[in-house]
Amino acid sequence: MTESSFSSFQVDLRGIVDLLSHHLYASPRVYVRELLQNAVDAITARRAVEPDAPAWVRIEPPAQTGDGTLRVHDCGIGLTEPQVHELLATIGRSSKRDDLGFARHEFLGQFGIGLLSCFLVADEIRVETRSGDSPTIHWIGYADGRYSVERTDTARAEPGTTVTLIPRRGAQRWLAGHTVTELVRHYGSLLPFEVSVGGATATDGSLPWRIRPGEPDTARRTRLVDHAREIFGFTPFDIVDLRVPEAGLTGVAFVAPSAVSPAAKAAHRVYLKRMLLAENTDGLLPDWAFFARCVVDTSELRPTASREALYQDELLDSTKQALGDQLRGWLIRLATGNPDRLLAFLNVHHLGIKTLALHDDEMLRLVEQWCPMETNTGTMTLAEFRDQHGVIRYCVSDDEFRQLAGVAAAQNLAVVNGGYACDAQIIERLAELDVRIVAERLEPSALATRFDWLDPDAELALHAFLNTAQAALDRLGCEVTLRAYEPAGIPALYLIDRAAALGEQRRRTREQADDLWAGILDAYDTGAADSRPQLVLNHRNPLVRRIVALPDPGLVRLSVEALYGQALLIGHHPLRPADTALLNRSFLGLLDQAVGGKGAHEEP
Amino acid sequence: MKSRDDVWEMIEESRRMPHGPSRIALVEEALRHVDGLGDTDLAFAGRLAAVSAYGLIRPAEMLTAFSWCLTEFNRDPDRRSAWEAGSVRFYFNHALIAMAGSPEIPLDRIHAVLDDMDALYHRGGHRMHCVYRIRWNVASSTGDLDAMEHWYRRWVTAECDTEHGCFMNAALSVAHLSDFRRDEEAVAIGLPVLTGEVHCDRHTPRCLSSGMFTELMLPCLRTGRWAEAARAHREAYRQLAPIHQEGRGDIADLDDLAANLHFCGLTGNERRGVEIIERHADSLSHAPTPMSEMEYAAAAALVLRRAAHLGHPEVRTESGTLDAATMGRRLAERATAIAARFDARNGNTHISDQVTAVLTAEPLIDHLVLS
Numbered sequence: 001m002t003e004s005s006f007s008s009f010q011v012d013l014r015g016i017v018d019l020l021s022h023h024l025y026a027s028p029r030v031y032v033r034e035l036l037q038n039a040v041d042a043i044t045a046r047r048a049v050e051p052d053a054p055a056w057v058r059i060e061p062p063a064q065t066g067d068g069t070l071r072v073h074d075c076g077i078g079l080t081e082p083q084v085h086e087l088l089a090t091i092g093r094s095s096k097r098d099d100l101g102f103a104r105h106e107f108l109g110q111f112g113i114g115l116l117s118c119f120l121v122a123d124e125i126r127v128e129t130r131s132g133d134s135p136t137i138h139w140i141g142y143a144d145g146r147y148s149v150e151r152t153d154t155a156r157a158e159p160g161t162t163v164t165l166i167p168r169r170g171a172q173r174w175l176a177g178h179t180v181t182e183l184v185r186h187y188g189s190l191l192p193f194e195v196s197v198g199g200a201t202a203t204d205g206s207l208p209w210r211i212r213p214g215e216p217d218t219a220r221r222t223r224l225v226d227h228a229r230e231i232f233g234f235t236p237f238d239i240v241d242l243r244v245p246e247a248g249l250t251g252v253a254f255v256a257p258s259a260v261s262p263a264a265k266a267a268h269r270v271y272l273k274r275m276l277l278a279e280n281t282d283g284l285l286p287d288w289a290f291f292a293r294c295v296v297d298t299s300e301l302r303p304t305a306s307r308e309a310l311y312q313d314e315l316l317d318s319t320k321q322a323l324g325d326q327l328r329g330w331l332i333r334l335a336t337g338n339p340d341r342l343l344a345f346l347n348v349h350h351l352g353i354k355t356l357a358l359h360d361d362e363m364l365r366l367v368e369q370w371c372p373m374e375t376n377t378g379t380m381t382l383a384e385f386r387d388q389h390g391v392i393r394y395c396v397s398d399d400e401f402r403q404l405a406g407v408a409a410a411q412n413l414a415v416v417n418g419g420y421a422c423d424a425q426i427i428e429r430l431a432e433l434d435v436r437i438v439a440e441r442l443e444p445s446a447l448a449t450r451f452d453w454l455d456p457d458a459e460l461a462l463h464a465f466l467n468t469a470q471a472a473l474d475r476l477g478c479e480v481t482l483r484a485y486e487p488a489g490i491p492a493l494y495l496i497d498r499a500a501a502l503g504e505q506r507r508r509t510r511e512q513a514d515d516l517w518a519g520i521l522d523a524y525d526t527g528a529a530d531s532r533p534q535l536v537l538n539h540r541n542p543l544v545r546r547i548v549a550l551p552d553p554g555l556v557r558l559s560v561e562a563l564y565g566q567a568l569l570i571g572h573h574p575l576r577p578a579d580t581a582l583l584n585r586s587f588l589g590l591l592d593q594a595v596g597g598k599g600a601h602e603e604p
Numbered sequence: 605m606k607s608r609d610d611v612w613e614m615i616e617e618s619r620r621m622p623h624g625p626s627r628i629a630l631v632e633e634a635l636r637h638v639d640g641l642g643d644t645d646l647a648f649a650g651r652l653a654a655v656s657a658y659g660l661i662r663p664a665e666m667l668t669a670f671s672w673c674l675t676e677f678n679r680d681p682d683r684r685s686a687w688e689a690g691s692v693r694f695y696f697n698h699a700l701i702a703m704a705g706s707p708e709i710p711l712d713r714i715h716a717v718l719d720d721m722d723a724l725y726h727r728g729g730h731r732m733h734c735v736y737r738i739r740w741n742v743a744s745s746t747g748d749l750d751a752m753e754h755w756y757r758r759w760v761t762a763e764c765d766t767e768h769g770c771f772m773n774a775a776l777s778v779a780h781l782s783d784f785r786r787d788e789e790a791v792a793i794g795l796p797v798l799t800g801e802v803h804c805d806r807h808t809p810r811c812l813s814s815g816m817f818t819e820l821m822l823p824c825l826r827t828g829r830w831a832e833a834a835r836a837h838r839e840a841y842r843q844l845a846p847i848h849q850e851g852r853g854d855i856a857d858l859d860d861l862a863a864n865l866h867f868c869g870l871t872g873n874e875r876r877g878v879e880i881i882e883r884h885a886d887s888l889s890h891a892p893t894p895m896s897e898m899e900y901a902a903a904a905a906l907v908l909r910r911a912a913h914l915g916h917p918e919v920r921t922e923s924g925t926l927d928a929a930t931m932g933r934r935l936a937e938r939a940t941a942i943a944a945r946f947d948a949r950n951g952n953t954h955i956s957d958q959v960t961a962v963l964t965a966e967p968l969i970d971h972l973v974l975s
Contacts, residue, residue, distance in 0.1 A: 314838070314839075314842060317842065396629055397629065397633050399633070422626055424626070424629075425625065425626060498632070501632060501635075501636055502632075502665065502668075505635065505665075505668055505669075506668050508639075509668050509669075509671055509672045509675075512672070512675055513671050513672075513675055514675070516713060516716050516717065516720075517671040517674070517675070519713055520667060520671070520703065520709060520713055520717075521667065521668060521671060523706070523708045523709050524663075524664040524667065524668075524706075524708075572606070573636075574606070574636050574637040574638075574639065574640035574641075575640040576639055576640050577640070577642065579640070580640075
């Protein structure tokens with residue numbers, strides 16, 4: 001018989017710290033950031049109630065302390081005894097700060113986890129702290145989870161906190177003076193008050209983009225250009241000031257001077273309350289703004305638990321949008337005030353701007369007015385095209401444009417090449433947005449409707465020819481029509497619509513599928529007659545005229561097959577095995593005719 | 605005629621593009637050239653890229669391409685790389701979601717495809733988790749409640765091998781529990797994600813949490829967790845709206861949109877509901893499957909009936925304006941008619957019961973303040 005009793009699990013803090021160091025933080029070096037952050041938060045909290053309180057952080061590396069420890073002194077708000085118990089005794093509990101977003105402005109809730117990260121490099125941490133006129137408290141914590149708290153008789157001279165780290169074996173190098181200086185500069189160079197390491201100041205104290213009293217614009221610009229060169233390695237095309245009050249955000253965007261791949265990760269440098277959060281944050285700007293790289297400081301955006309990236313929430317979304325608006329405003333100002341600069345910019349970044357135009361009406365207008373497009377009547381903007389031709393007729397692919405541009409021009413049909421980037425979508429969106437703008441995709445078969453019909457008598461006379469021709473191309477799934485069109489030099493055109501291409505895919509897939517899948521595909525067959533590709537013979541072409549007059553059906557067949565093959569080749573259409581076989585046969589057959597042979601074109 | 609290299613480049617390029625019409629256009633262009641080149645590997649890669657481009661936006665075309673891949677894969681499985689084989693297995697999910705969402709596909713065919721998928725996983729020694737989950741999915745579209753519960757138990761206990769599996773599983777678990785009115789259990793899984801206690805630090809562009817928030821709205825509402833329900837709706841719609849503006853709109857997105865409309869109809873947010881209907885006016889004409897069309901029509905009909913009842917005047921549609929009552933009635937008829945087609949296939953009335961429940965729903969709260 002045993003008595004039941006409750007015990008607590010022994011939680012091995014060392015183990016948890018190791019876990020953290022491998023999973024939450026990228027490297028032990030973050031301990032400096034966390035200590036700095038704690039000091040900064042404490043100073044901020046004190047100044048909130050006591051605006052004239054001093055503000056400094058002094059760090060003494062082992063070279064100064066002489067006992068191998070690192071000491072960090074601040075003149076912040078300090079902790080009272082109950083606060084020490086509450087916060088330091090429940091270190092793990094405050095780890096939720098980032099997830100829940102409460103205590104974001106409070107120094108208290110964050111202190112514990114900040115200290116926790118110090119166990120990455122220390123076996124023992126001592127905290128001496130005084131809040132206002134409360135007694136000075138000593139807290140000592142060990143990596144195995146034990147801690148003690150006591151009041152001391154010797155009060156600190158001033159409110160504030162001193163944290164002392166007794167290094168872990170093997171971690172001494174992280175506490176060395178030059179390493180600490182390096183890390184303090186890295187994370188805290190923009191802090192608005194003095195941080196010294198071993199007596200030497202390590203902070204610049206001012207945001208590079210802040211407008212300094214009496215400084216001329218050009219001097220500020222030069223300073224910022226240098227800044228861009230230093231951190232991003234380029235001389236910016238332009239500099240755009242950024243400000244989003246709701247996110248407590250200020251900063252600058254540097255416009256890249258050369259083309260940037262839209263797929264490249266846009267690495268922005270983000271400071272959180274003047275402490276460096278990350279040098280390679282993406283997702284701060286809308287995707288379209290890939291031509292800009294930012295340096296910003298924010299007080300309201302939330303970091304992730306690791307404090308190494310921004311947490312995606314509603315505020316980040318609205319900030320992203322606000323930053324996008326400011327970049328867009330810059331573009332609009334260029335368009336109205338400095339069109340030459342705008343053209344230079346578009347020359348480099350047109351791809352991004354067009355992507356942007358897909359979501360943004362003002363950008364769409366900008367593209368319409370300024371971006372040159374290829375058309376079959378020369379290069380011009382969409383606005384110019386519309387002035388001259390009314391309807392914006394366009395091809396969706398470059399290949400299609402190459403095939404049809406010439407013929408369309410001969411029918412007085414102006415066509416824009418929509419095959420570049422997202423040009424086709426831009427045209428479609430333009431028409432969606434503005435009822436005055438009419439856009440039409442040039443469906444190849446629609447082009448054929450502009451061709452002239454033969455008069456009924458002539459058509460009737462050619463009935464036999466058309467039957468033979470159709471019979472020749474039936475097995476290739478192609479329809480033969482006879483029209484008269486310019487340019488007369490073209491004997492035949494092969495035209496295929498999207499619906500025809502899809503129908504072809506379905507038919508061929510179905511043929512090789514098993515019964516199960518054939519049945520499934522049939523269920524999706526709408527039953528509407530698939531439009532078939534067309535071979536449109538040109539009655540204005542002298543060669544075609546002679547072919548239609550041929551008395552020998554075998555020769556007609558051979559000629560039509562050859563025209564079909566030639567139309568495929570000229571139009572860069574794909575050749576299926578059946579097409580290649582036909583090309584071979586017709587070529588040999590024609591050769592046979594040419595050398596006066598007999599029977600080669602007659603099928604067995 | 606394009607060279608093999610040209611076509612490879614087109615296929616690669618398409619994979620780098622965001623989902624949408626341009627990606628589809630490029631893949632279709634590549635497919636036209638693929639077969640003439642007589643290169644099976646290229647043809648396979650092109651079809652696979654097409655399956656990916658069509659996704660759940662264009663199910664009919666996706667199934668054609670998938671069927672081609674599957675036939676070729678079965679003909680010579682050893683010729684395919686591990687990545688290609690994995691893709692074929694994965695896209696069974698797409699194929700089955702598309703089929704189950706189309707009442708014209710008979711049950712026996714759906715089950716035959718499920719069995720093929722099952723056999724493929726078994727033969728290769730892959731984890732069965734995915735198969736169980738899609739069986740659950742199909743059971744829910746075919747109104748087979750016993751099968752739903754059975755496969756739900758199987759997939760939540762099976763080992764999962766996808767990176768974001770955890771989130772996806774959690775979202776679908778919430779969906780299942782919500783369907784069976786096990787609201788407290790659903791809330792227990794979903795709420796920590798909403799409050800951020802559990803989150804995915806990687807946060808893919810559209811983290812699967814959006815689906816989770818969508819599923820969480822109803823359980824929160826039915827258990828009187830008003831603030832949580834409002835937050836779930838805000839988060840879900842926030843992540844959803846931009847996807848629609850970019851014209852992607854696949855099945856899952858339209859379903860989520862429908863759920864958000866349903867929420868508006870249940871919470872006295874008719875005005876917001878009408879706004880959403882107007883903002884996504886073209887959604888219905890681009891519905892990828894009858895199932896998603898039905899769900900959207902039913903939820904929109906609920907909002908419009910309520911809005912008309914409260915005296916809301918006209919609603920902007922794709923082709924002009926219409927008074928709310930008339931539009932609501934038409935959408936209700938449309939949803940009911942589609943539900944009847946599902947019932948005929950399924951041999952039960954589960955789908956039309958669901959639609960009727962949405963159409964006749966009454967608000968759970970007079971007016972839930974969202975901000």
